[in-house]
Amino acid sequence: MRLKLIVFIATIAFAFIACSKEPDQKINKEQPAVKAAHEVTVKEVLNVTEYTYLRVMENDKEYWMACPKAEIKVGEVLTYNQAMEMKNFESKDLNKTFESIFFVDKLELKLGVGAMNQPMKPTITQESVQVEKASGGITIAQLFDNPSAYSNRTVTIKGKVVKINKGIMGKNWLHIQDGTKSGSNFDLTVTTQDNAGKDDVVTVTGKIVLNKDFGYGYSYKVMMEDAKVQGGKDPHKMMSM
Structure with a gap:
């Protein structure tokens, strides 16, 4: 059975998802089953931190x-309706890269409803980064200080790639930091068709979009879409090779 990817819909009411840990979840085996699109049998279970x-x-x-x-x-039989596929997803906890993996936020036992309703939230921590502002550009702090001033405008920001997920919804997703912050906001999510690697120092130019929610916990107060990426490896990292 071919799996269907979830349809992602933009909303205008959600705040930026904070970088937090997911609580442990338990499956409720007492509620009646609900008919679902996919039924799977568990062959192997690997538990990590989140x-x-x-x-x-x-x-x-x-x-x-x-x-x-x-x-x-x-051996348990689970059912689900929607999933989001990630290609070449790297799990640092497992030291393993999955060629393809499907993320779900709600599973059901065949004889009971699963209570896994917490969204899948990316965990991003602030790194020790100091990147010079791009010529003619702005900093992450400036963007988050007054996001409405940049809404639907094309801006340029220079920063270090601290996390990357490739091939999601046909795009590469970057998290960049430049060492500046506004309140608790220090990380900018960027979508692009261009390639970049973790720890690259890059200059990104793209349109700023506000209050966008893709579901599964991926909700952003501020993000950059369809960016053009320029730049290369972190010079400090290259010198240490």
């Missing part, structure tokens, strides 16, 4: 899934 990784079988197809940390056992 997530539970599952190798599952659906009909004659085997694949990997991930959900907020939960109590799931090998």
